[in-house]
Amino acid sequence: xxxxxxxxxxxTRYFLRRYMLTNILLDLIRTRxxxxxxxxxxxxxxxxxxxxxxCTNLIADGAPGWLNLLVILLIWxxxxxxxxxxxxxxxxxxxxxxxxxxxxRARRQHESMESAAYTEPSVA
Numbered sequence: 001x002x003x004x005x006x007x008x009x010x011x012t013r014y015f016l017r018r019y020m021l022t023n024i025l026l027d028l029i030r031t032r033x034x035x036x037x038x039x040x041x042x043x044x045x046x047x048x049x050x051x052x053x054x055c056t057n058l059i060a061d062g063a064p065g066w067l068n069l070l071v072i073l074l075i076w077x078x079x080x081x082x083x084x085x086x087x088x089x090x091x092x093x094x095x096x097x098x099x100x101x102x103x104x105r106a107r108r109q110h111e112s113m114e115s116a117a118y119t120e121p122s123v124a
Contacts, residue, residue, distance in 0.1 A: 022077045029088055032095060038088020041081050048078035 052074035
């Protein structure tokens with residue numbers, strides 16, 4: 001029984017990660033090239049919040065109750081984009097620091113190899 005639940009949760013996660021638009025966009029933002037788009041992606045939360053507000057107003061005016069599920073989904077997606085902005089800035093700062101360390105290390109290694117190649121052997 002536990003194995004069945006485990007497999008079901010793994011399959012559900014795979015489906016959501018692979019085919020849901022917000023998850024695809026967030027995966028693209030988490031790449032090295034996409035980290036710079038984290039803060040602009042925060043603005044994608046606004047349409048989700050607007051749609052959630054509209055659905056909430058419709059529910060208050062007598063629309064079906066299942067729209068509450070849609071409201072929860074819309075707010076969840078909005079929060080994902082809102083959180084991704086600061087997270088992408090932290091990830092971008094960390095990646096740039098790692099790249100700077102790698103460049104500095106490569107430059108020092110190159111300089112040490114050049115200096116070793118140009119040193120004259122001392123004749124005693």
